[in-house]
Amino acid sequence: EADIYQTPRYLVIGTGKKITLECSQTMGHDKMYWYQQDPGMELHLIHYSYGVNSTEKGDLSSESTVSRIRTEHFPLTLESARPSHTSQYLCASSARQDTGELFFGEGSRLTVL
Amino acid sequence: KQEVTQIPAALSVPEGENLVLNCSFTDSAIYNLQWFRQDPGKGLTSLLLIQSSQREQTSGRLNASLDKSSGRSTLYIAASQPGDSATYLCAVRRYGGSQGNLIFGKGTKLSVKP
Numbered sequence: 001e002a003d004i005y006q007t008p009r010y011l012v013i014g015t016g017k018k019i020t021l022e023c024s025q026t027m028g029h030d031k032m033y034w035y036q037q038d039p040g041m042e043l044h045l046i047h048y049s050y051g052v053n054s055t056e057k058g059d060l061s062s063e064s065t066v067s068r069i070r071t072e073h074f075p076l077t078l079e080s081a082r083p084s085h086t087s088q089y090l091c092a093s094s095a096r097q098d099t100g101e102l103f104f105g106e107g108s109r110l111t112v113l
Numbered sequence: 114k115q116e117v118t119q120i121p122a123a124l125s126v127p128e129g130e131n132l133v134l135n136c137s138f139t140d141s142a143i144y145n146l147q148w149f150r151q152d153p154g155k156g157l158t159s160l161l162l163i164q165s166s167q168r169e170q171t172s173g174r175l176n177a178s179l180d181k182s183s184g185r186s187t188l189y190i191a192a193s194q195p196g197d198s199a200t201y202l203c204a205v206r207r208y209g210g211s212q213g214n215l216i217f218g219k220g221t222k223l224s225v226k227p
Contacts, residue, residue, distance in 0.1 A: 006156075042117075042217040043157075043202075090156055100145055100206055102215065104157040 003027055006091050006105035013081055014113050021076045021108045023091035032074040033102070035090040036060060043090065049074055081112040115140045115207050119218035126193055127226050134188040134221045136203035141181045144206040147215065148177050148188050151200045160201075161188070193225045 004025040013019055025032065030051045035043040035058075045058030049068040063085070064078050074093075078085055091105040116139045126132055136146070145164045149157040161170045161177040163186070169178040176189040186203055200222045204215035 040219065042219050043204075043215075044217075045215070092157075101147065101159055101162045102157075103159060104149075106156040107154070109154065 004091060004093055004103055004105040006089075006108050008108060009106060010109050010111075012111045012113065015080075015082055017081050017112075019078050019081050019110070021089050021091075021110070023074045023076070023105060024072050025074075025093045025103075025105075026072060027093060027095070027103070028071065029093035029095050029103075030071065031094045032068065033092045033094075034058075034064075034066060034074070034076050035092065036062065037088045037090060037107075039088075047076065081110075083112045086110060086112050115143075115205060115216045117203060117205055117216050117218040119201075119203060119221050121221060122219065123222040123224070125224040125226065128193060128195060130193050130225075131189070131191050132193055132223075134190070134201050134203075134223070136186040136188070136218055138184045138186075138205050138216070140207065141184055142208055143181065144208055146177075146179055146186050146203060146205045148175075148186075149202040149204065151202060151220065153200075157202065190223075193223075195225045195227050198223055198225050 007022045032049045034047040037043045044060035046062040047066040049055045088107050088109045090107045092102045094102045118137045120135050147162045148160045151157050163170050163179040174191040179186045200220040202220040204217045
């Protein structure tokens with residue numbers, strides 16, 4: 001069973017606020033990812049990390065930033081939230097040397113008013 | 114550019130039926146294909162992963178097949194139950210590009226009626 005946790009699950013916030021979505025995994029996975037999903041649409045990769053101090057942007061452009069200071073922690077930050085940032089954000093992880101199976105958290109649903 | 118298509122977009126069946134969900138992809142150069150289940154407002158639960166060298170994988174009432182040459186995968190669900198109601202997503206991992214970047218389909222929303 002996957003052990004990857006996201007907080008908050010739901011967040012409603014006003015325009016211009018700074019927000020951080022937390023993601024932690026207890027599986028010791030090196031690789032971590034952030035996906036964005038709009039209702040009824042595909043998931044798109046916005047950030048990924050191969051390990052500590054390694055972060056890369058994904059295929060979908062995003063104004064968010066990420067950091068990877070510890071293996072188990074991969075937070076996503078929006079410095080100034082806008083209504084266009086309203087979406088579901090899903091965190092995932094996978095082991096470096098394995099089949100490549102991804103395990104996802106429960107997601108963080110962000111609404112910016 | 115890899116594109117993943119899932120047909121049908123929605124499916125409603127009575128309890129007990131066997132059913133097949135379809136996934137097609139445009140580029141056969143894939144590393145693996147993964148099927149997920151997503152409940153409303155929740156994250157994704159991994160169901161089955163098929164490596165490019167494999168033809169099928171089975172887990173309980175689920176069986177997934179992969180035909181790379183035709184760019185197709187199917188997810189077979191035997192003896193469906195109301196608890197199977199969810200959106201089923203397939204995703205392919207391509208060689209190269211953003212490592213670990215799965216290309217997702219939009220999913221098939223399954224409803225199993227009691």
